[in-house]
Amino acid sequence: MTKENNNYFIKGKKDNWEVVIGLEVHAQVLSNSKLFSGSSTKFGANPNTQVSLIDSAFPGMLPVINEECVKQAVRTGLGLNAKINNYSVFDRKNYFYADLPQGYQISQYKNPIVGEGKVLLDMPNGSKEVGIERLHLEQDAGKSIHDMDPSSTYVDLNRSGIALMEIVSKPDLRSPDEVNAYIKKLRSIMRYLGTCDGNMQEGSLRADVNVSVRKVGDKDFGTRCEIKNVNSIKFMQMAIEYEAKRQVELIESGEKIDQETRLFDTKKNETRSMRSKEDAHDYRYFPDPDLLPLNIDQKIIDDLKKSLPELPDQKKERFIKDYNLSAYEANVLVSEKEISNYYEEVAKQSDKKLAATWMMGDLFAMLNDKGLSISQSPISSSNLAELIQSIKSGEISGRIAKEVFEIMIETGDNPKKIIESKGMKQQSDPKELEKMINEILEQNKDKVDQYKSGKDKLFGFFVGQVMKVSGGKANPQLANDILKKLLKA
């Protein structure tokens, strides 16, 4: 376990600078209805069709909490190895914006539902533990659309009131790579748990990034800036790099860092200060008097813990042990629950190692190429298993298997059918092979002589000929053996 084994530095004029990063991740809770109202949470609905009188803050409207959202937050907290607080409070965070109908957001301030936890990252130079500060529940805001009219903003409140989990990390991250790994890990855990679908394009996973720098060896933290509204990991990484360099330059030229909120300009690839009101941060938090404190029975927490599915870390350990996979292989295969399920189906029906190899190589390459997820794969797990079995049994060669694989992608057919119909069975009859090879040697007497007089490299030529004549179907191992035997003679 390493915490400070870090390779990422900003080279300043005189010193090396370490980058200290903390993330506030906002994850939309998977639930049918909103946190405090009964409106639907489905993505992509027509504007303002998933809005109730509560969501649009009409006079006299009151919140009632959704029990499933509470459970989802607890599940996520358990998945983060965190302390679940039996007592928590909902506070009002007061500010004005067109997509915040109440003029306040119901959030949690001093008493969040989940306390400290930790997440393990698999980095190339070892495992890294990232601390979680807390997780709390809060309402999402609606959407302000600025580009439909030059002088007006259009407001859609569909998203207003959807439950969000805000997951605050400790300032333990030290590089853009670690940020990537952290977000992917969080996403993976929540997808395993079914508490958030982690879809950054649809906005169900967003992050604010806090960046500060300090000279390598310094123990104190520098002044941090918050970068808001970065909606992809790639942009986050670019923003962090730019911001860290900006801060180093400023400090080295004798200036101080202003603690402020910044935006990442994706066109210019730079962060800039939000020209925002100085008192934007006076949220005047106080406990929401329309709600009572939330008490969660320990029994409920214990029951939820018992019913948690196997999580990525546990699954990875099990894969390494039961399937003899390397840490790297296991890591890749547990990254998504669907992938790990697919793998286990294939492995159980064929070969553990080959399943891993074929998935991580040919299958993933094909899926990436076509922009498909594993659940959309044209090749089913049982078909891939069958293909692997065919190789293992010697029915077809590895080379032919690749051809069959391609056909499987196109047709979705099972390998046996393809092998049969295209006559792709491997030629493994020693007698037939010997006959074929003898013929080849006959036709290439001069090369045989050259080989026998020392030109070892010509062996490859003969192998090539065997493949050519057999149409690639010769069993490579057998052919090799027979070739060697006949060439010695």
Added chain:
Amino acid sequence: MSNLSDKTLTELVGLIKSKQIKSEELTSEFITNGQKGKKLNAYITESFDIAKDKAKQFDIKPNFDCLLPGVPLAVKDLFCTNGVKTTAGSKMLENFIPNYESTVTTNLWNEGAFLLGKLNCDEYAMGSSNETSFYGNVINPLEDKVVPGGSSGGSAAAVCANLTPATIGTDTGGSIRQPASFTGTVGLKPTYGLCSRWGIVAFASSLDQAGPMTKTVSDCALMLEAMCGFDPKDSTSIDKKKENYSKNLNKNIKGLKIGIPKEYRVDGMPNEIETLWEEGKKILKNEGAEIIDISLPHTEYALPTYYIVAPAEASSNLARYDGVRYGFRSNKGNNLIEMYENTRSEGFGDEVKRRILIGTYVLSSGYYDAYYLKAQKVRQLIKKDFDDSFKKVDAILTPSAPSSAFKIGEKKDDPISMYLNDVFTVPVNLAGLPAMSIPAGLDKNKLPLGLQLIGKPLAEQTLLNIAFSMEEKINFKLNINKWWEK
């Protein structure tokens, strides 16, 4: 039958149920009174045509198996009424027509009653004299140029002047009890959570409660029974079975212990109030109750506490009035922030602005601990005072207000003098307790003075019974000369 509107709600319900009168004639009379009563300015919105229709429909197919069959009721303009303008006494909502109905009014309509109209009140329920309403002052029916109290001033005036057989108001710091006291009527603030707050324009969420305002205690019990009840849409609603306040109303208070808190004897209190308080004690003793001196040591801190907590919650509750989704929007302003600032500047009156600013300030960075947090701690102490006392007594008797109704304009320029009106009522809201005001007598200017009864949580029946017993012995009679009809 003539002068139906002089009768009590209980009597009217009896007459309807025994088919001696029809809803139409009853409703007609209240409408006439309302039309003649315009000088009082008790109404913001009259819905007389709809009421006439509803009365007709009731008479065609009457259902007597309910608490308020065929009864027309006007309600405070803080209750959202479906299809009927709801203004909260403010310019901000001058054109707001809700497409939903508050739970409390729904409960009333489910018991056979229907809407007469919306009654005037202080803007957003902030005030103690009904002088902050955008729709003008309400005048006390007992004397011209005198305030009816507030914030439920229109409600108190309407009951007093027979414009409605009974009504409902809201009470955050005394807004039912003080106007009841000023108009010689009965007002009850239930235990916090007994009546639903859903659909009521919110002022201070941890203090607001809807309650009945009536001519008699018996009417009060009937209205309470009709309006209260658990509401799953309100997270602060108490989940308990409904009680039959009306049926169980009785005058037997033998053995009940009544506390007299010494801290309610404030400096400068008029002698008449002291006198009536003593008379109240005597009556209770004669009826078999025991009088016990108690102390509520933190009473003097209740008003300052209230004027931190209530504005703080209000500043947040009123943030939604921003001109975006309903209500008034200013046409001044070139961008969103200017639109907000102008809308809220033009839409809110002075008292509301004052309280929003106080509330914003006490919650703001650097001040939260010194003010809001401190106030919530003092509130805990005030509640504890009551909890401790209620181990020794069943109810507490105090004056309702430190004076009788004052002249219109008399306290308008002095906010603090206005706030002091609530000195006896505010502690009750802070502690979430039930309390009633019943008329106890007249002062030297022939204006009414009320006595307040404070009870344990959910002890409304006890309060009503004590009040019922006292009412008979006090035998308070209002002499109204309907000067406004001339």
Added chain:
Amino acid sequence: MSIDKDKIKHTSKLARISLDEGKVDSLSKDLSNIFNFIEKLNKINTDKVEPLTSILNQTLRSRKDDITDGAIRDKVLGNAPKKNEEFFIVPKVIE
């Protein structure tokens, strides 16, 4: 406790209420008086007192995760001062 004009201006910005100079003056006076009145609370020692978190003796009730609301766009937009068929419309924010 004096609430000076700067504090009034700052607070009114937070509360999104515009005030002219005359109003700022009178509010400064009013609020100073009110806060003098409120200062009374400083007389009590509340070091060992817990703030009131709820008047009620019950825990927060929850509801089932059912879709019971929404799909009422006409009602939701019906009262808006400025709107079109689908959206609320407000003046632009200046970023």
